[in-house]
Amino acid sequence: MNITQLTLEQTPPLSVPFRFFLTAPLFGILAALLLLGSGPTIFSSRWSLEVITLTHLLTLGFISMVIFGAFLQFLPVLVGSPVPYPRLVSTLLHLLLTIGSLSLTSGFMMTQVVLIEMALVLLGLSFIGFMSIIGYSLIRTKSNAATVTAMRLAWLALAITVVLGLILGTGFGYGYNLSSLAKLTNLHLGWGLLGWVGLLIIGVAYQVVPMFQITPPYPAMVKRWLTPLIFLTLLTWSGFYWLFNLNNFSWILFGLMDLIGIEFSLFALVTLQLQSWRLRKLPDVTLDYWRIGMIGLLLSFILGLAGLIWSDLSDTPIYQLQLGILFIAGFILPVIQGMLYKIVPFLIWLHWQNQQLNILTPVRLVKIPHMKQIIPDRWARYQLWVYFISLILLIIVALYPSKLIYGVSMSFMLAFALLTYNLYRSLWLYWSVSQQLIAKSMMENPIS
Amino acid sequence: METITTLLSQQHHDCDKLFAQAEESVATTQWECASVDFDRFRAAMEQHFIREEQILFPQVENHMGHTEGPTAVMRMEHQQMRQIFTEMAACIAHLDQEQYLGLAETLLILMQQHNAKEEQILYPMSDNLLNHQLPSLLEQLHQLGNNKA
Numbered sequence A: 001m002n003i004t005q006l007t008l009e010q011t012p013p014l015s016v017p018f019r020f021f022l023t024a025p026l027f028g029i030l031a032a033l034l035l036l037g038s039g040p041t042i043f044s045s046r047w048s049l050e051v052i053t054l055t056h057l058l059t060l061g062f063i064s065m066v067i068f069g070a071f072l073q074f075l076p077v078l079v080g081s082p083v084p085y086p087r088l089v090s091t092l093l094h095l096l097l098t099i100g101s102l103s104l105t106s107g108f109m110m111t112q113v114v115l116i117e118m119a120l121v122l123l124g125l126s127f128i129g130f131m132s133i134i135g136y137s138l139i140r141t142k143s144n145a146a147t148v149t150a151m152r153l154a155w156l157a158l159a160i161t162v163v164l165g166l167i168l169g170t171g172f173g174y175g176y177n178l179s180s181l182a183k184l185t186n187l188h189l190g191w192g193l194l195g196w197v198g199l200l201i202i203g204v205a206y207q208v209v210p211m212f213q214i215t216p217p218y219p220a221m222v223k224r225w226l227t228p229l230i231f232l233t234l235l236t237w238s239g240f241y242w243l244f245n246l247n248n249f250s251w252i253l254f255g256l257m258d259l260i261g262i263e264f265s266l267f268a269l270v271t272l273q274l275q276s277w278r279l280r281k282l283p284d285v286t287l288d289y290w291r292i293g294m295i296g297l298l299l300s301f302i303l304g305l306a307g308l309i310w311s312d313l314s315d316t317p318i319y320q321l322q323l324g325i326l327f328i329a330g331f332i333l334p335v336i337q338g339m340l341y342k343i344v345p346f347l348i349w350l351h352w353q354n355q356q357l358n359i360l361t362p363v364r365l366v367k368i369p370h371m372k373q374i375i376p377d378r379w380a381r382y383q384l385w386v387y388f389i390s391l392i393l394l395i396i397v398a399l400y401p402s403k404l405i406y407g408v409s410m411s412f413m414l415a416f417a418l419l420t421y422n423l424y425r426s427l428w429l430y431w432s433v434s435q436q437l438i439a440k441s442m443m444e445n446p447i448s
Numbered sequence B: 001m002e003t004i005t006t007l008l009s010q011q012h013h014d015c016d017k018l019f020a021q022a023e024e025s026v027a028t029t030q031w032e033c034a035s036v037d038f039d040r041f042r043a044a045m046e047q048h049f050i051r052e053e054q055i056l057f058p059q060v061e062n063h064m065g066h067t068e069g070p071t072a073v074m075r076m077e078h079q080q081m082r083q084i085f086t087e088m089a090a091c092i093a094h095l096d097q098e099q100y101l102g103l104a105e106t107l108l109i110l111m112q113q114h115n116a117k118e119e120q121i122l123y124p125m126s127d128n129l130l131n132h133q134l135p136s137l138l139e140q141l142h143q144l145g146n147n148k149a
C-alpha cells in the first residue's frame, strides 16, 4: 500500500478499459450466430465442437474480455498501484486476447490445427501477461481485505485453468479424441467457471452490492471464510477426481461438488437478502441483473441436487451441458452485464470531469450529462428484458431440445446487439461532449 | 476502541442513509420532504468534508511533508461532489425529478468509490501515521461536529 501513489494518474485513459468492454458484446453476437448456424443438434452432446466453440466465445471473448478491462481499470484503485504503461499494456493484451479467442474458436469449428496452435501461443501470452500484472499488484498490496483474498484465490484458479486449457489445446492439436481428455476437461472447466469467475464475482460483490444499493455489508463470517472454503473444496474435489478411480469414489465426488453448490448458494441467498434490505428502493437495471444472476446460481445448484437424487436425469448425455448453460448464461453473464451498466456510464462521466478540470477555467461552460443520460434507463431495460426472455427460452431448449433454438439464437442476437448499441452509443456521446469541451477550452485559451 | 477509521466510516454510513431518504422523497415527488431531506443530507456531507479538510488532512499532510498525493485527490473529489450538490439543489428548486435522479446516481457512485478509498486506504493509514496524537485528534473531530450542530 504505497499511499503516495494514490494520485489522479491512477485513472487510466478511457481507452484502456473500453477497448475490452466494446469488444465483448461482439463476441456475444458471434456466439448467437453460432447457435443459429448449428440449429437444434447443438445441444445433443457436450463434446461437440460447436459446444466447445460456443463456450469459448463466451468464456474468453465475453467474460474474460470484460474482466481484463475491469481489472486494468480498477486494480490501481483497489490496491493503490497503477498499471505501468497502461496504453501499451492494454493494446497488447487486448489484441492477443481478441485474436487468440478468434483463432481458437475458428480452429475448433474448422478443425484447423494451425489455427489452434496459433491460438495457444496468443492466448498463452495474453493470460501470462495479464496474470503477471495482476499478480504483481496482488502480492505487493498488504491489504487482506476479503475482496483482495478472493482475487488472489481467483488468480490461482485462473493459473490452473489456463495451464489445463493449454494442455487440452495441445492434445486437441495432436488429434486426441475429445472425450478421452474428459477428466482434464472437467478440471479445466471447474477451475475456470467455479474458481476463476465464481470467486471473482463473490469478491467483487463484497464491494459493490453494499455500495450500489446501500445495503448492510456482507456478514464478517461470510467474508472471511466463504472464498477460502470454496477454493479448498474445489481443490479437494480435484485431488479425488484426478487421483482415484471414479466408480469407487463417486459419492465423495458428488458430495464435494454439492458442498461447492451449497457454498455458492449461501452466497446467492445472502446477496438476495442484503438486496432486500437495501435503502435505495428505486428500480435499477444493475440490481435486476444481479437478482437474475443469483436466481440463476440457485437454479444451477437445484439442478445439481436433482441430478444427485434422480440418476435418470444426470445420466442423460446433456445433463452436464444443462448445468453449464445455467451457470454461464443464468449466473455469470447477467452479473457481468449488470456491472457494465454501472461501470461504463460512470467512467465516461469521470473522464469528462477530469477533462473539464484539466482544461477549463473554474466556470462551468459545458454542462456534462449525468449517468442516466449516458445510457438511458429505458434502453438498458429493453436490453435486460430481451436478455431475460432469451435466457428463459434457452433453459427450455436446454431441457427439451427443439426448433425453438432458432428463436433462442435470434433473441440472444438481439440482446447482444442492444448491449452493443447501448455501449457504442455511450462512446459516441463521450466523443461528442469531449469535442465540445475541447472547443470551449480553445476559445478560452486560444494560445494553448 | 474508537479510531479515525471507525468514526469517519460511520459518518459515511449515516450520510448514505440521508442520501437514500432524499432520493426516495424525490422519486415519490414529495417535494417538501425532498427539500428538507436533501438539506439534511447536504449539511451532513458538508460537515464531514470540513472535518476532513480542516482537521484530518492537514495533519496527514504535515506528516508526509507535502500536500500532493492522496489528500489532494480527496479534496478534489469533495469539490466534484459539492458541484453536484449545487446542481441537485437547483433540481429541487425547479421540481426537476428526472435530472435529480440522474445526478443522484452519478453522485452515489462518485461518493461510494471516494468513501471506499478513504475507508480502505486513507483512514487506516492516518490511524497509523497519527497514532501518537489520536486521542486529541478524535476529540477535535468530535468537537467540530458539536459546534456546528
Ligand code: HEM
Pocket (backbone or CB within 6 Å): A046, A047, A048, A051, A052, A055, A056, A059, A060, A063, A064, A104, A120, A123, A124, A127, A161, A162, A164, A165, A166, A168, A169, A172, A177, A178, A179, A181, A182, A185, A188, A189, A192, A193, A196, A197, A324
Ligand atoms: C488459454 C485459454 C484456454 C484454452 C486454450 C482452452 C482450451 C480448451 C479446450 C481445448 C477445451 C476442450 C477440451 C475437451 O473437450 O477435451 C476446453 C473446454 C472448456 N473450457 Fe477452455 N480453454 C481456455 C480458457 C478457458 C476459460 C478461461 C474458461 C472459463 C472461464 C474455459 C471454460 C471451458 C469449458 C466450460 C470447457 C468445457 C466445454 C465442454 O465441455 O463442452 N476455458 N477448453
